[in-house]
Amino acid sequence: MARKPFIAGNWKMNLNHLEAIALVQKIAFSLPEKYYAKVDVAVLPPFTDIRSIQTLVDGDKLLLTYGAQDLSPHDSGAYTGDVSGPMLAKLGCSYVTVGHSERREYHGEDDELVGKKVRAALKHGVKPILCVGEKLEVREAGGHVGHCHEQLLAALKGLKAEQVRDVVVAYEPVWAIGTGKVATAADAEEVCKALRGALADKYGAEIADEVRVLYGGSVKSGNIAELVACDNIDGALVGGASLQAEEFTKLCALAAGGPLP
């Protein structure tokens, strides 16, 4: 089946709500509506920006969607500093990243917690973008496919096949994030193909065929075309390049198959 490419901009801890409005306005202005027939585009800003973006997207009826970068596994309660799935749903979030390597590294998130967050997102109709990826030493030892496979299945544990349809998987090799070292298209395809294969074995070919598998790690307008040309790479989770309107627009247009606007 032909999966529609998907480009998600993970802003990480960048841009206040005023800067967020300016960036989304620029993207909306420079990427004409016709491109959205061929590519889905989302931005994933910090929590403090989401309400402003919701107002802008709703007010101007933009085709771009948005989401968050994390959520609590709980729906409400005494969890100081956390933000819940129902809160994100109320803000119109379509997506939430879960299991990003920066959360695994700086907040000690393990596969069990990541799995709880995946379930919390699905419960409230927010699609989780489940990130998996190996560190450099794992790749050098040749363990990358096995490592990502394990992270994927551990986070999806307990889900019904029907629920897995709504999960987006993102393969983000840790050594390629923010380093300018992009995995070659062949390296990325090897893992994305294996992840889709694991989904097919566990949940059936039909579901595996539908799930979008993204690549992330130093994606730019200069390398997006060869990545999305791979059979099993359905788009990208973009960090640094998603903070520049012109570069991000170019990248989205190329993922749509061009031409540049």
Ligand SMILES: O=C(CO)COP(=O)(O)O
């Ligand atoms: O972590 C990433 C997206 O989630 C990738 O970040 P960069 O595109 O800045 O390498």
